[in-house]
Amino acid sequence: MLRKILMIVLASAFCLPGVAKDEPAKKIPAHAKVFLAPMGGFENDLKTAIEAKKVPVELVTERDKADFEITGTSDTEKAGAAKKAILLDWHSNEQASITVSNIKSGDVVFAYSVNKRSSAHGKRSTAEACAKHLKDQIEGK
Amino acid sequence: MSRKLCIFAIAILGFGSLCAFSQTNGAAAGNGSAPTQDPAPASAAPANNATPNQPAPAASAPANNKISTPLNATKIPSGSKIYVAQMGGFENYVTAGILKKKVPVSIVADRDKAEYEIHGTAETEKAGWAKMLFLGSQNTNEQASIQVQEIKTGNVVFAYSVNKLNSARGKQSAGEAIGKHLNEAIGKD
Numbered sequence: 001m002l003r004k005i006l007m008i009v010l011a012s013a014f015c016l017p018g019v020a021k022d023e024p025a026k027k028i029p030a031h032a033k034v035f036l037a038p039m040g041g042f043e044n045d046l047k048t049a050i051e052a053k054k055v056p057v058e059l060v061t062e063r064d065k066a067d068f069e070i071t072g073t074s075d076t077e078k079a080g081a082a083k084k085a086i087l088l089d090w091h092s093n094e095q096a097s098i099t100v101s102n103i104k105s106g107d108v109v110f111a112y113s114v115n116k117r118s119s120a121h122g123k124r125s126t127a128e129a130c131a132k133h134l135k136d137q138i139e140g141k
Numbered sequence: 142m143s144r145k146l147c148i149f150a151i152a153i154l155g156f157g158s159l160c161a162f163s164q165t166n167g168a169a170a171g172n173g174s175a176p177t178q179d180p181a182p183a184s185a186a187p188a189n190n191a192t193p194n195q196p197a198p199a200a201s202a203p204a205n206n207k208i209s210t211p212l213n214a215t216k217i218p219s220g221s222k223i224y225v226a227q228m229g230g231f232e233n234y235v236t237a238g239i240l241k242k243k244v245p246v247s248i249v250a251d252r253d254k255a256e257y258e259i260h261g262t263a264e265t266e267k268a269g270w271a272k273m274l275f276l277g278s279q280n281t282n283e284q285a286s287i288q289v290q291e292i293k294t295g296n297v298v299f300a301y302s303v304n305k306l307n308s309a310r311g312k313q314s315a316g317e318a319i320g321k322h323l324n325e326a327i328g329k330d
Contacts, residue, residue: 069250073230075265075312082270083279093279095311097233099250106251113237115310117279 028068028100028109028138030056035066035103042074042096045127053131056138068109072098072130074123091118096126100134110137217257217289217298217327219245224255224292231263231285234316242320245327257298261287263315280307285315289323299326 028034034057036043047059060066074096083089097113114129121128223239223246225232236248249255263285273279286302303318310317 071250072233075230077267077281080270082273086270086273087277087279089279093311095313097230097237097313097316099233099236101250106249106254108236108240108248108250111233111237111240111248113234113313113316115313 027140028057028134030138031058032068032138033058033060033066034068034070034100035060035063037063037069037071039072039074039098042072042123042127043070045074045123046070046072046098046130049124049127049131050134053128053135055131055135057134063103066103068100069103070098070100072096074126076123089118091120092122093117094119094123094126096123096130098130098134110134217246217323219327220247221257221327222247222249222255223257223259223289224249224252226252226258226260228261228263228287231261231312231316232259234263234312235259235261235287235319236316237313238316238318238320239323240320241317242324244320244324246323252292255292258290258292259287260290261285263312265312278307280309281311282306283308283312283315285312285319287319299323301326 036047036059039046050057050059057068063069075094077093079090079092093116095113095115098111099108100110101108112130112133114126114133116125116129119125225236225239225248228235239246239248246257252258263283266282266284268279268281282305284302284304287300288297289299290297301319301322303315303322305314305318308314
């Protein structure tokens with residue numbers, strides 16, 4: 001009986017670290033240093049949104065000092081004459097996508113894409129959606 | 142004259158059949174020099190004779206290997222490291238789609254650390270005034286195509302193309318469709 005218990009304890013001691021090993025690598029820890037890569041101007045909106053949504057990360061301006069990097073893209077489709085005349089809609093359609101990768105390991109730990117039709121606040125809306133979901137991921141919601 | 146021709150033809154046929162018989166016997170003896178000829182007799186005589194069927198599996202084994210080797214190679218194993226190459230911004234949507242659909246792979250940002258690479262193209266067609274006027278729709282038409290390539294061998298192991306008319310979420314929809322179908326392709330026997 002004791003032998004069996006000992007074997008189980010030994011097996012779990014060897015197995016558990018292996019299971020737990022992958023989990024932290026796939027998460028963004030709170031207060032991690034994050035670098036925002038150039039995204040054609042969208043990085044400024046994203047920076048503002050991260051601050052507005054109080055995402056628990058520390059934004060750095062130098063990539064070498066960062067633990068994580070956010071890359072992404074953003075598209076804006078302004079309302080054309082037809083949309084304004086026919087649909088009476090002046091708002092733009094926005095879509096954006098971001099990817100957060102661990103600089104050291106190279107693993108992509110988070111990615112999110114958003115599409116907002118007739119976005120009320122343009123790029124600001126998509127940036128805030130990205131920031132909100134990034135916050136949720138960090139806080140484990 | 143015709144009788145002579147007939148005899149000549151029978152003689153040729155008899156000689157040909159003798160040659161064929163000797164070849165099949167040689168292959169059954171264990172040389173396996175002509176494995177492509179073996180499945181034919183095996184399929185022609187299903188289970189009546191024990192002796193002709195005996196060599197058939199052994200001789201058809203190399204033929205099966207020939208077929209199964211590429212099939213095994215084309216499987217993307219679960220937990221593989223995949224690099225998503227630049228696709229003019231669409232790579233971010235593909236990455237997001239893969240993560241959203243919980244595809245059992247690990248995406249890496251560094252190509253050197255990856256085993257597979259995804260590359261492809263995407264196109265967006267915006268709604269024109271006619272579409273807005275007649276259909277009352279401002280949704281875009283999206284089309285995208287990707288290929289998953291094994292970096293070491295260069296083999297294309299998966300390919301998928303998607304075309305979404307009146308895409309509700311634009312590129313996001315196309316990216317998620319790719320993620321969904323990649324998920325179905327991984328880990329299947």
